[in-house]
Amino acid sequence: MSKPKQYFRPSTLEEALELAIKPGYIAIARGAPFLGEVLLPYDAVVDLQDIAELSTKIHDEENIYLGGNLSLQSVITWEHTPELLKASITRSIPLNLRNGTSVGESLTGRYIMTEWIAMLTAMGAMIEHAGSLGDETQLNFWEQSVPEFVNYLHAHGHHYQGVVKGVRIPAPTSSxxxxxxxxxxxxxxxxxxxxxxxxxxxxxxxxxxxxxxxxxxxxxxxxxxxxxxxxxxxxxxxxxxxxxxxxxxxxxxxxxxxxxxxxxxxxxxxxxxxxxxxxxxxxxx
Amino acid sequence: MEIDVTINGEEKTWRVEPHERLLRVLRREGYFSVKFGDEQGISGASAILLDGEVVNAQTILAVQAHNHSIITLEGIGTSRNLHPLQRAFIETGAIQSGYNTPAQILAAYALLQQNPNPTEAEVREALAGVLDRETGYVKPVQAVLRAAAMLRGEDVPPYEPLQRAIPAPPELFGSPWPLDTPDEGDVPSGHVTTRTIPAVVVAPPELEKRRTIGKPEPKVDAVKLAAGKAVYADDFEMRGMLHAAMLTSPYAHARIKHIDTSKAKALPGVQAVLTYKDVPRVMYASGGQSYPNPHPYDQVSLDNKVRHVGDRVAIVAAETPEIAHEALKLIEVEYEILPAVFDPVEAMQDGAPIIHDEPEAIGIHDAEHNIVHHIDASAGDAEAQWAKADYVFEHEFRTHQVQQASIEPHICLTWWDEDDRLVIRTSTQVPFHVRRMVAPLINLPVKRIRVVKPRIGGGFGGKQEMLIEDLCAHLTIATGRPVRFEYTREQEFTSARSRHPQVQRFKTGVTKDGEIVASEFHLIGNTGAYGTHGLTVQMVAGFRALTTYNAPYSRFVCDVVYTNIPTPGAYRGYGAPQALFGLETHIEMIAHEMGMDVVEFKRKNWIKVGEPLVMAVALGEGKEGVPQVVTTSALEECVNIGMRAVRWDEKRGKKRHVHGKPHLRKGIGMAVCMHGSGIAGLDMGAASIKLNDDGSFNLHVGATDLGTGADTVLAQIAAETLGVPVNDIIVYAADTDHTPFDTGAYASSTTYISGGAVLKAAEKVRAMILDHAAQHLFECSPDELEIDEGHVIHRDGRRFSLEQVALHSLHQFDQKQIMASASHMSMESPPPFAAQFAEVIVDTETGQVTVERLLMTVDCGIALNPITAAGQVEGGMTQALGYAHCEEMAYDAEGRPLAKDFGEYHIYRADEMPKLEVIFVETYEPSGPYGAKAVAEIPKDGVAPALASAIYDATGVMIPEIPYTPERVWRALQGD
Structure with a gap:
């Protein structure tokens, strides 16, 4: 039987996490970086689209917060996104791929969005995520820098079972x-x-x-x-x-x-x- | 599971499987405008609007669309009620093959919903997610801007695609130049022209008298393509159809010691698994060429040896594509890995791995040294001409392997019809060759095979190959069921064809006055694992390299060599792009070394009207050629007009840089190009035309329109001759049961050769109409009659409509079907000429080259349809730009391809294009239909050498190897 065999669309993060850390399961918000193969290797797909808290955008004096479900295109059209961060997405990633890729997927997928990752790193962005990394199977909550997270995933074959809740970027100051x-x-x-x-x-x-x-x-x-x-x-x-x-x-x-x-x-x-x-x-x- | 969607405003409930992509489900439900281009969605072929956002249906699971709204092209407009975007795409000639047109229109639709007054840059950004291998994006951008104006309710004037009837030279040079547009800047919003100006035609004034020839007629297939109708090979459903998948070699060179298919066969849903044990071992050559196919015959359908990564190992047919691909994983293969060789020079050495050691192979020159062919051909008096040379110059060049990258992959469907004849519906450029070539492989006589060519989603030579039809047919024969076989995008890079890499050495003798007197071209052509087009591509390369400057003594020495890279084949240009890169760069280097002006040196030596082509007899295509003389050439005017348009004298050699950035150097370069119009003495086309009751005509041709607009041009030829509008010509093309023979769409032959057949057939039908009307309706001599505007008209003013003539001849008196057929071939191949200009910025710190502008001035004879001809040039230049600049089939040390998708193998997008311009400088070629020569391939020839020339102008360094990637340029600037 072709994979994935099961599909879930949870409405809460807790429910999603319970599923997402199961071996063979993958959590997707939009999915383009994970669905581009002839045969998909996943037993089940956990679709995050109904989890509203993953689509939040917050701008305050200290931080810019981008929810993990947001499409890259919505990051570009948000007035509070720094211009250079927008530019890091637009130059080499066309519109339909930006619409098909979430903030979380841009950090976990095999297709490495280098300018976006470099700019997030330079801006000191932190990734909030929950799941299991590498060979671990236990649910953990993490806040990691971009290099810590993406370099770890790269070293482990982009094997990630979890959910990126969002990216917190220190708000740029005048200095x-x-x-x-x-x-x-x-x-x-x-x-x-x-x-x-x-x-x-x-x-x-x-x-x-x-x-x-x-x-x-x-x-x-x-x-x-x-x-x-x-x-x-x-x-x-x-x-x-x-x-x-x-x-x-x-x-x-x-x-x-x-x-x-x-x-x-x-x-x-x-x-x-x-x-x-x-x-x-x-x-x- | 069930999903609820709102599609094109209708609420639907569909049953889907969790693994199914939305693309699959949409097509199953009949939304054929949504296409497959690649698994990753980078081509954008599967674009839809999901809740108003452009996304790729290929990378969305159908279940994700539950409770969402979808719009496909079918929801925007239909052929009977076209949306302004669809109308604009038709009017501007924005549609070539049309395969990605639905996606482009959807992307534009989404943009205009958000922004009704976009700038050109915004339009280009919106279209950037839909790759277009055909148009250079010029006309699609024009179409979107035009449609935007229509939708805003502006008074949009009729589309004027051309600046026509510019006074011909020499008057031109005294008149205000119409192309003096600013070099920089964008067009403000609201304008319906783009920074890419309309094509210019410098035309003889008598052309204005024509009804349809020389007019920008809309393509005859444009409406159905704009509407996204089911016209391609895959847009066809059959009950019980199986899906094929192919197992390919992971090794560059290996022998299959053992293969076990039992587990694959046991997988539920698998209907057949075939290996070399299951199919006849019949040697053949896969290149789609005329009978007898040139040697070598070095392939079999399935072999026990593999010769490149991606070579055929086994083929599976199953109930679904997923099952077929799952079954591939269950086939157990034990390989004996053999040493491999990838460099053609190394492959020729003693002790190199022998790639073709099979005893049955036919026509290999020296199998032990992997030399498929050795050519040594010359013309003229070597001793005398070399003796005249005051200087001898030698330079070496290397060109690389690139892929055609048509957005529609190779796709084929096969089934038994009601008479137990095998039908092959395939995306091919050569249906008649396929029928003849596949017959012995599947052990069926030609009479039991029918090949149907539907619309093609791009070919560019890649489909001038009998590539997958034999395997699909084997599966139908094995199962008795219809089978569908489509390459994955990765297989397009590993298992389809590509452009031959070459190692070139030019040696040229020049007098102190700058006259070229002797020329030798030594070439090593890398034909990869199989011979296919290896001989003929290199012969064309030799011919083109030695003809443009036509030295009195010319010699071509060539080895065509096997290696373990995926097999090159036919790719638009067919050896000329490689040869002209080396040739033009060599010629420019000679001029520099002699201290001569480059243009003057070229002008002094290029071939001129009345001169025989020195190598025409010595170098045919796969055999001895025929004598040829240049009868028409506007090369001088092309160069002069182009130089003026780009302000050559103001820019060349001026050591310019971007203001405030001395590391960004500006350069301008040029190259001249010469191609052919079909293969002299070989290509043949045929056509039949019949008159219908209402005065319309059916035109049946074997010619294969692969998006070029060939059907339209053929219809124009018929319409002009028969005195009717183009829409009274109903074209049906390329079905081996129902249309006459044609060699196929290659070698820039369709307008010149197939058009010649249409002209002859139309002239016969015209004569029959006049005879019948004169005898039975007018009672006069046919000489007193003319046909115009759908009527037969006597000089005294009496007139009968063609409908009256048809009804009379079919139903009333002296009854007969007025119809005729004709064939055409030519012993000539009149060369089109062109001048290619390029402007670049070179970053001297990084080696990054940015191409700012490409202009081609083209003499293609009379441009029978300037709008489709301009599209050919714009799209061809864009492909050539990729060849020169960024596209590259690269491999690791084991011969595994590194660029297997459109992420790694980057083709130019809409938002990164340089300014593109086309100027036609027309001549009247007496041997061509209505004065036409060819235009399809010459745009591929000049971009690489023009870039070399421009980089030299910017930096003072000539780089003898392409593509001009940052590191290659950087190293050259470092003196490496």
């Missing part, structure tokens, strides 16, 4: 600045390598600076504290040092789109460009 850069074969192609950065300026000095790179390590996303920038003004020289730092700390793999040598060299270029984007914004303010 935080973001930048992003990528390299792709065409203007709309998935990035070969990409970087997102966040710089926190206090006074004229960098108080905090992080970068997130995809395609620059063996993991999905490489988070880097840009230590060469801390405590100094964001000068050309400091940016060059951060660029070198990113290049030195990249350990990419080679594939047909780019060798490790190329990706490593580009890691520095992209971090520099993303930081320069921050400088432009700082100068504008």
């Amino acid at each position: 935080s600045h973001f930048g992003a850069a990528h390299i792709a074969r065409t203007p709309g192609d998935v990035a070969i390598i990409n970087a997102a950065v966040r710089v926190q300026i206090e006074g004229n000095l960098v108080a905090h600076a992080t970068a997130a790179l995809c395609g620059a390590s063996q993991e999905v996303v490489l988070p880097l504290e840009l230590s060469p920038l801390i405590g100094a003004p964001l000068t050309k020289e400091a940016i060059a040092a951060a660029s070198n730092f990113a290049e030195e700390n990249s350990q990419p793999i080679s594939d047909y789109k780019g060798s490790a040598t190329y990706r490593r060299a580009m890691a520095g270029v992209l971090v520099r460009r993303a930081l320069n984007m921050c400088v432009e914004k700082i100068n504008q303010t």
